[in-house]
Amino acid sequence: MLKNDLFLRALKGETVNRPPVWMMRQAGRYLPEFMVLKKKYDFFTRCRTPELAAEITVQPIDIIGPDAAILFSDILVIPQAMNIEVQMKDGIGPWLPDPIRTPAQVDQVLVPNIEETLGYVMEAIKLTKERLDNRVPLIGFAGSPWTIMCYAVQGQGSKNFDKAKEFCFTQPVAAHMLLQKITDTTIAYLKAKVAAGVNAVQLFDSWGGMLSPVDYQEFSWQYMQQIIDALKEETQVIAFGKGCWFALQEMSKSGAAALGIDWTCSARNARYLTGGQITLQGNFDPSRLLSPPSEIKKMVKLMIDDFGKDRYIANLGHGILPNIPVDNAKAFVDAVKEYRS
Numbered sequence: 402m403l404k405n406d407l408f409l410r411a412l413k414g415e416t417v418n419r420p421p422v423w424m425m426r427q428a429g430r431y432l433p434e435f436m437v438l439k440k441k442y443d444f445f446t447r448c449r450t451p452e453l454a455a456e457i458t459v460q461p462i463d464i465i466g467p468d469a470a471i472l473f474s475d476i477l478v479i480p481q482a483m484n485i486e487v488q489m490k491d492g493i494g495p496w497l498p499d500p501i502r503t504p505a506q507v508d509q510v511l512v513p514n515i516e517e518t519l520g521y522v523m524e525a526i527k528l529t530k531e532r533l534d535n536r537v538p539l540i541g542f543a544g545s546p547w548t549i550m551c552y553a554v555q556g557q558g559s560k561n562f563d564k565a566k567e568f569c570f571t572q573p574v575a576a577h578m579l580l581q582k583i584t585d586t587t588i589a590y591l592k593a594k595v596a597a598g599v600n601a602v603q604l605f606d607s608w609g610g611m612l613s614p615v616d617y618q619e620f621s622w623q624y625m626q627q628i629i630d631a632l633k634e635e636t637q638v639i640a641f642g643k644g645c646w647f648a649l650q651e652m653s654k655s656g657a658a659a660l661g662i663d664w665t666c667s668a669r670n671a672r673y674l675t676g677g678q679i680t681l682q683g684n685f686d687p688s689r690l691l692s693p694p695s696e697i698k699k700m701v702k703l704m705i706d707d708f709g710k711d712r713y714i715a716n717l718g719h720g721i722l723p724n725i726p727v728d729n730a731k732a733f734v735d736a737v738k739e740y741r742s
């Protein structure tokens with residue numbers, strides 16, 4: 402039995418004394434304890450070694466004290482397993498030396514056996530569950546097919562993912578074939594994660610907001626919907642689309658348990674667009690964690706008042722930044738824990 406199930410109760414829409422809190426990308430570079438391991442082991446070694454992944458996952462639980470853990474891994478282990486080479490370069494980030502630009506390359510992309518290619522993730526989940534010892538739930542995650550395709554086609558991070566969009570608009574048949582392969586792989590992957598013990602899953606559509614509302618339907622949302630349909634009987638799915646406020650109404654009818662909101666959308670607008678019944682998660686501006694702790698605490702109180710304490714999970718509007726002082730991250734989490742309505 403979980404000692405702290407506040408996060409799962411909020412996902413179910415139950416009445417709570419205070420909302421649960423966690424931070425996207427909470428396992429990472431703002432923690433000195435993480436930097437020690439980063440210096441010793443390269444990125445994918447950290448992902449592929451269950452002991453390291455488990456240790457990094459549990460670090461923020463011990464140091465900051467959020468109500469949920471998120472498994473240390475990366476969305477880009479999926480393209481790797483699909484026969485697309487992915488490197489992580491210091492100062493650049495993800496680097497794919499052979500980006501996909503032709504239908505022939507799409508044919509070379511595999512829908513892999515998950516146990517053979519990503520079994521290390523399942524081992525990391527089992528070990529993390531042991532280390533967590535039922536203190537808090539564990540969240541599993543995947544990138545949305547569109548966000549994965551952004552990297553697979555662009556070959557690296559980008560301000561506008563112009564090459565990924567060009568691929569969709571000039572070679573839509575090949576683009577859809579690739580998106581479907583990523584979708585099929587992601588469904589099998591997330592089902593394996595649930596079987597290995599994660600308590601909920603989040604889909605990160607980090608670059609959904611690069612698309613117009615019409616293109617979003619065609620190249621992103623329909624694939625997210627397939628994943629939600631395939632998972633919703635087995636676990637609770639959180640759908641986070643950065644910059645995708647325009648799709649919130651449709652997302653609220655998808656069967657997702659909760660929707661992630663970024664900081665450009667007000668709580669009132671998010672509640673209005675989603676009909677007031679679904680759990681919402683977000684949406685503190687990650688840069689606002691640079692404010693002094695006393696100000697962070699005031700702003701967190703206002704944020705919770707705006708969303709309401711029920712059907713709500715306090716979080717950032719996107720991942721925590723590397724330059725955030727640990728005390729400020731802790732002030733954010735503490736402010737939610739101290740909340741009284």
Ligand code: CP3
Pocket residue numbers: 424425426427428429430439444471472473474475476477489493494495542544558605607719720
């Ligand atoms: O949330 C967590 O703490 C769990 C771990 C996690 C990582 N990546 C670890 C990581 C999660 C959930 C992700 C998801 C992820 N990865 C997303 C979606 C979320 C988002 O932020 O939009 C995306 C787009 C990626 C792709 C990715 N991986 C990028 C763009 C980078 C470079 C970041 C940078 O500025 O260096 C990564 C590397 C990465 N993934 C790091 C971490 C802690 C930092 C690099 C390192 O540790 O060596």
